[in-house]
Amino acid sequence: MLRSLFISLSKSEWAKDQIMRWDFAWNMATRFVAGETLESAIEVVRTLNEKGINVTFDHLGEFTATPEEARKAAEDAIAMLDAIEEIDGRAGISIKLSQMGLLIDKSLCAEHLRMILQSAKTHGNFVRIDMEDATTVDDTLALYRQMRSEGFENVGVVLQSYLYRTEADMEVLLREAARVRLCKGAYKESPDVAYPKKADVDVNYDRLVDMMLEAATRHGAPRLSPDGRIPPLPAIATHDELRIANAKRVAEKLGLPKDALEFQMLYGIRRDLQEQLVAEGYPVRVYVPYGTQWYPYFMRRLAERPANVWFLLSNLLRE
Numbered sequence: 001m002l003r004s005l006f007i008s009l010s011k012s013e014w015a016k017d018q019i020m021r022w023d024f025a026w027n028m029a030t031r032f033v034a035g036e037t038l039e040s041a042i043e044v045v046r047t048l049n050e051k052g053i054n055v056t057f058d059h060l061g062e063f064t065a066t067p068e069e070a071r072k073a074a075e076d077a078i079a080m081l082d083a084i085e086e087i088d089g090r091a092g093i094s095i096k097l098s099q100m101g102l103l104i105d106k107s108l109c110a111e112h113l114r115m116i117l118q119s120a121k122t123h124g125n126f127v128r129i130d131m132e133d134a135t136t137v138d139d140t141l142a143l144y145r146q147m148r149s150e151g152f153e154n155v156g157v158v159l160q161s162y163l164y165r166t167e168a169d170m171e172v173l174l175r176e177a178a179r180v181r182l183c184k185g186a187y188k189e190s191p192d193v194a195y196p197k198k199a200d201v202d203v204n205y206d207r208l209v210d211m212m213l214e215a216a217t218r219h220g221a222p223r224l225s226p227d228g229r230i231p232p233l234p235a236i237a238t239h240d241e242l243r244i245a246n247a248k249r250v251a252e253k254l255g256l257p258k259d260a261l262e263f264q265m266l267y268g269i270r271r272d273l274q275e276q277l278v279a280e281g282y283p284v285r286v287y288v289p290y291g292t293q294w295y296p297y298f299m300r301r302l303a304e305r306p307a308n309v310w311f312l313l314s315n316l317l318r319e
């Protein structure tokens with residue numbers, strides 16, 4: 001119920017205008033967002049790298065409405081790659097195709113994606129294409145495949161365990177030796193396309209992790225690159241300790257080296273667990289978002305955890 005409300009609010013322009021005016025909303029958002037400028041966020045990348053944590057860096061923004069905005073988003077992504085190079089960071093980037101113009105014109109979006117991948121290739125870096133709501137999955141996978149067929153190997157995708165279709169998508173992507181990040185899924189989806197019960201999403205998550213780890217052995221278990229930029233094939237993106245324990249158990253049983261998989265978490269969530277996994281010798285990558293378009297990302301983080309919502313509401317009442 002609260003989850004649906006906050007995901008709906010993430011799309012409301014009216015709520016956005018109200019909430020972005022509250023100082024305490026921004027104060028709370030800074031738990032999840034590394035700052036509004038590239039300069040402040042790159043410092044966070046540096047600090048995480050010093051702790052042995054790799055990064056995927058994200059300039060917030062989605063559903064751009066004009067070709068000019070989409071072009072600017074692509075240029076910003078390239079600026080992130082340049083900034084990572086400047087600090088010699090152990091970091092790649094994550095992008096959203098709706099930010100790069102997917103909903104305006106697919107060929108324009110492809111052009112922007114190509115520009116970004118070319119720049120990443122020049123820097124020896126990697127681009128992860130985030131997955132958005134279920135209506136975008138086909139186009140996202142098609143553009144990912146188009147880039148692979150054009151010779152870009154430095155690109156990966158994301159699948160979501162809440163979608164019924166994901167098992168079939170996973171099977172094909174693993175055959176193509178795709179670098180896949182698996183998450184549970186952060187959008188509001190209809191029961192026609194997604195498991196409505198969390199328990200089913202979790203069971204599917206474990207099943208999909210098993211498939212990914214097994215495929216990694218088939219593909220020779222490619223490891224994290226020494227500079228921390230090119231991830232291994234399976235990226236296990238969750239803060240759920242049971243899901244992480246399952247992945248570790250299966251990987252061990254298959255005899256996979258620790259750096260043939262990667263755990264990924266969001267900036268500001270379960271820092272203790274991030275550090276624990278690093279101490280155990282697993283590669284950990286943290287998703288570090290920054291920018292002025294923090295509102296929908298922040299709302300999705302609130303939706304994931306009722307305690308976050310109560311904290312926000314109690315501040316509102318106090319004010």
Ligand SMILES: Cc1cc2nc3c(=O)[nH]c(=O)nc-3n(C[C@H](O)[C@H](O)[C@H](O)COP(=O)(O)OP(=O)(O)OC[C@H]3O[C@@H](n4cnc5c(N)ncnc54)[C@H](O)[C@@H]3O)c2cc1C
Nearest residue numbers: 130131183184185186237238239240264265266287301304
């Ligand atoms: C690296 C990364 C990349 C992602 N990329 C995408 C993407 O491309 N597309 C997409 O749809 N989704 C993406 N997500 C979000 C994901 O789908 C989930 O919504 C999110 O990770 C919460 O689910 P969970 O797996 O942590 O499990 P949950 O069962 O939701 O949470 C497990 C535990 O994690 C902690 N936790 C989880 N969320 C929060 C929170 N917001 N605040 C405080 N504690 C929390 C709590 O302790 C909770 O008990 C990504 C997540 C990660 C980690």
